[in-house]
Amino acid sequence: MSGIPVTMDSPPPPAAKQSAQSRVRSFTRMLSTRFYVSATMVAMILFFAFLGPFFWGVGEPKQIVGGLYEAPSRELILGTDNFGRDVFTQLMHGTRSSLVIGVVAGLIATTIGVVMGLTAGYFGGVIDEMLMGITNVVITIPSIVVLILLSIAVGTKSIVTMAIIIGVTSWPWTARAVRAQSSSVRNREHVDLARLSGASTVSLMFWEVLPYMLSYIFMAFVLQLTSGILQEAALSMLGLGPSNAVSLGIMLHWSLLWESVRTGAWWAFIPPTVMLTLIAFSLFLLQSSLDEVFNPRLRGR
Amino acid sequence: MNEPFYSVKNLTKVFGGGQEQVVAVKDVSFDVTPGEIIAIVGESGSGKSTLARMLLKLSQPTAGTIMMDGEDVTKLKRPNQLKPYWRDVQGVFQNPAGSFNQFYSVRTVLEKTFNLHEHRLSKAEKLERIHKALNLVGLDPQQTLERGSHELSGGQRQRVIIARALLVDPRLLIADESTSALDASLRVTILNVLKDLSQRLNLSVLFITHDIGQAYYLADRVFVMYRGEMVEQGPTETVLQFPQHDYTKRLLADVPRLEGWTASPGDLSIEELAKALT
Amino acid sequence: MKADNISVQYETRVGTPVLAVNDVSFHLEHGEVLGIAGESGCGKSTLAAALSGNSASNMRITGGTVSLDDTTTIDIVKTQGIPRDWRGSTISLLPQRALNALNPTARIGDYAYDVIRAHEKRMNRREAMEKTGERLEQLGLPTRVLKSYPHQLSGGMRQRVVTVISTLLDPDILIADEPTSALDVSSQKALVLMLQKMMNEGMLSRAIFITHDLALLSNIATRISIMYAGEIVEENTTNEIIHNAQHPYTRALLAATLEPDPSIRNITIKGLSGQSPDMQTPPSGCRFHPRCPYAMPVCAQKVPGATPLGSGFARCWLLDGTTEIPDPIKHEEVVAS
Incomplete structure (x- = not known):
């Protein structure tokens, strides 16, 4: 057999070879000031919640250290609450509980949302209609009502139970967004090529479709986390929070119940409110600055 | 040697149902013999890509049969049942960028294909096969293996995808518009790769294209598809020099040429052309 | 205009x-x-x-x-x-x-x-x-x-x-x-x-x-400009470009134009190797030199000027009068197998 000469491709130009170092450099250059500001804020909040108690804690969170609604002083910088407990210590523990609830609820909601959305988008057809039908039903039910009913039904709750309740009611938006993405990625040709390599459907979804949505899923997680924290605060304020823990919402619940506003004990309700605002603000800022990195269209605006 | 090993009979694909029913492919039949290059020519909407997906077993025909070595493979559906089929029939698609999962290196993309092999290959055997396949398509394995898709040009990507198909020593390669996303100068190179592989490996190629010029350059036989039906098939010279069907004649007359559109039986005036297109 | x-x-x-x-x-x-x-x-x-x-x-x-x-x-x-x-x-x-x-x-x-x-x-x-x-x-x-x-x-x-x-x-x-x-x-x-x-x-x-x-x-x-990497490398009347192209890139483009004509049967047409340059760091000298089959040392060093060609021009060091212009590279015949 005579062969036809096939032109060998010349080695590609050096520009195509990007060193790992320069890739890191161009990545860090894409991170904006917004990212550094929000990341620093999140780090400070984490430090405050998880390591703070070791430095500034005044005993256990439920330990009574003074009288009712003692004003801030040199020893107790945020004063005491309605039981004479240290507000500052409670704030650190409460922030921790709120963060834990947010992360667990976010993980649960994101996982359910991704599984539902990925499956619906990948298969399309009847499966898609069924799963999206369920999703739409869950969306239309007012979630706060479900949350209240679930909280009442469960009775005594740990912070993890609390997180589960929030997680299983807040996945639908993630499911819908992931569905749209996965139905477009599944039409890329590499998915068909992987099928021609004998890959099973589950492995196609996992290895060929899912990687394209990782950045997206991560951002959905951050949003779910934030809204999980806020939902916990809302529930706890209504008195439906975890039974044996302190959270930011529970602090607000107590201060409402013991009329701190009327008595002018601002140190009981302002700190948890400010902390909630700070957490939500820094996480939203982080999410939008990461969006810029993942989504090149938003860069340089 | 030149007995057909692959044959398709009355293949039909219907999308939707009731009033909105669309017949994308209608009653298509043909045989393939070892080592031949067949071009399936048709415009967008002619059903050629739907046909390719059915032949690759990525979509199920509504009616008709696909026979491989006298065995009916039409009904096979599960990936595990289809592995032997995919060892013989492989595909290359239109868009070299979309054919790459941007998260994987060339090596990872290629290694996935070993999933089709009956026996587990040792690492050294795999590497040897990969080197051989990359060399066949004119790529330097040392330079290519660890790269990601963004570090390759369109032509290089399409070669990697062809190499991917070659790893299983297929007997039939289905190339669906595999050159149309490439620049003209790179396109010729890929066509040369296909021609060379067909000769060296006795590989049959089904080259699906809208470009009758590429068909003429490459194919031994040409099939013309129009609105889901195969309106003409025969040896390239015969079909393109003595076209029988009006559609083939028009296609040949309308291809832009450097010397201008030639007066030929299919040549229409602007008014006639406008009428034919509406 | x-x-x-x-x-x-x-x-x-x-x-x-x-x-x-x-x-x-x-x-x-x-x-x-x-x-x-x-x-x-x-x-x-x-x-x-x-x-x-x-x-x-x-x-x-x-x-x-x-x-x-x-x-x-x-x-x-x-x-x-x-x-x-x-x-x-x-x-x-x-x-x-x-x-x-x-x-x-x-x-x-x-x-x-x-x-x-x-x-x-x-x-x-x-x-x-x-x-x-x-x-x-x-x-x-x-x-x-x-x-x-x-x-x-x-x-x-x-x-x-x-x-x-x-x-x-x-x-x-x-x-x-x-x-x-x-x-x-x-x-x-x-x-x-x-x-x-x-x-x-x-x-x-x-x-x-x-x-x-x-x-x-x-x-x-009526006239055609051929662009490569952001520059016009050749410009002339359509007739001149098609029958008498001077720039190697124009010729490669013409050769790669596959017309359904018996003349392209049983031959192998050479395509260009490599890819279009990265325009953040375009090649020195003539931007086509990394892919040009006729590249000479000067091509990588100096940008070629426009050589007038009757009704048009081309930018290529082959045309500066000191070098012999190679035969058109339209096709390369292959021995029938």
Whole structure:
């Protein structure tokens, strides 16, 4: 057999070879000031919640250290609450509980949302209609009502139970967004090529479709986390929070119940409110600055 | 040697149902013999890509049969049942960028294909096969293996995808518009790769294209598809020099040429052309 | 129309700008169709966008002047594009994909009316419809398309209708940017024949036609510019480009044009190796040298000047008179197997 000469491709130009170092450099250059500001804020909040108690804690969170609604002083910088407990210590523990609830609820909601959305988008057809039908039903039910009913039904709750309740009611938006993405990625040709390599459907979804949505899923997680924290605060304020823990919402619940506003004990309700605002603000800022990195269209605006 | 090993009979694909029913492919039949290059020519909407997906077993025909070595493979559906089929029939698609999962290196993309092999290959055997396949398509394995898709040009990507198909020593390669996303100068190179592989490996190629010029350059036989039906098939010279069907004649007359559109039986005036297109 | 020394770059977040168009000059007389041919990424669409006032947000014009019939010379750097009142009425753009240009919920007639109203405020709807219908009839298109929605028309019909609408205001210059690349061959031919008819009947006096398809271009253009990596490497009359191309890149493009003709059976045509350069760091000297089969040491060092060739020019060190020009590299015969 005579062969036809096939032109060998010349080695590609050096520009195509990007060193790992320069890739890191161009990545860090894409991170904006917004990212550094929000990341620093999140780090400070984490430090405050998880390591703070070791430095500034005044005993256990439920330990009574003074009288009712003692004003801030040199020893107790945020004063005491309605039981004479240290507000500052409670704030650190409460922030921790709120963060834990947010992360667990976010993980649960994101996982359910991704599984539902990925499956619906990948298969399309009847499966898609069924799963999206369920999703739409869950969306239309007012979630706060479900949350209240679930909280009442469960009775005594740990912070993890609390997180589960929030997680299983807040996945639908993630499911819908992931569905749209996965139905477009599944039409890329590499998915068909992987099928021609004998890959099973589950492995196609996992290895060929899912990687394209990782950045997206991560951002959905951050949003779910934030809204999980806020939902916990809302529930706890209504008195439906975890039974044996302190959270930011529970602090607000107590201060409402013991009329701190009327008595002018601002140190009981302002700190948890400010902390909630700070957490939500820094996480939203982080999410939008990461969006810029993942989504090149938003860069340089 | 030149007995057909692959044959398709009355293949039909219907999308939707009731009033909105669309017949994308209608009653298509043909045989393939070892080592031949067949071009399936048709415009967008002619059903050629739907046909390719059915032949690759990525979509199920509504009616008709696909026979491989006298065995009916039409009904096979599960990936595990289809592995032997995919060892013989492989595909290359239109868009070299979309054919790459941007998260994987060339090596990872290629290694996935070993999933089709009956026996587990040792690492050294795999590497040897990969080197051989990359060399066949004119790529330097040392330079290519660890790269990601963004570090390759369109032509290089399409070669990697062809190499991917070659790893299983297929007997039939289905190339669906595999050159149309490439620049003209790179396109010729890929066509040369296909021609060379067909000769060296006795590989049959089904080259699906809208470009009758590429068909003429490459194919031994040409099939013309129009609105889901195969309106003409025969040896390239015969079909393109003595076209029988009006559609083939028009296609040949309308291809832009450097010397201008030639007066030929299919040549229409602007008014006639406008009428034919509406 | 004269355009001189036009340079355009794209800003990137990482800093180094992409030099998409570099020092491009051309002129366009009445009755001419200038063809600009080149492969993806050569800057031809960027040039069209800059000249028609359709700049992208990250695009920056860094040099160039445009003048019309020697009356006014406009520095397009200061204004970052052509004057606003030129758009549509003096220079009109026919975009790549008509579908994207049309609002899916508006009828074709509404679109035509909007285009007319933008420049002729006094014309009422009925007059506008009449004017458009007349034009469509003249060009052999059915007037009922005015009542259709874009999705009801075939791709070819849509593109022809958009062509008619973008020339309704009798622009001095039509810039057609890859108008045929998504069409099948018959629709391509119909569009080109229609443009020719418009030229012949005076509805259009001159045009720039941009495409990657040299064969199609040779059917409409009177002169052809070949672009590579943001620069014009060769320009000449269509006849000279097709029969007597001098630049190795032009020749490679011509050789790669596969026509359904017995002459391409049983031969192997060589393609180019490598890829178009990264425009953040274009190659030194002649930008084509890394892929050129005839590259000499000088090609990597110095930028070749324009060598005049009768009615056109080419930029290549092979043409400076000291080197022998190799035979055209059209085909390479292969021994039949």
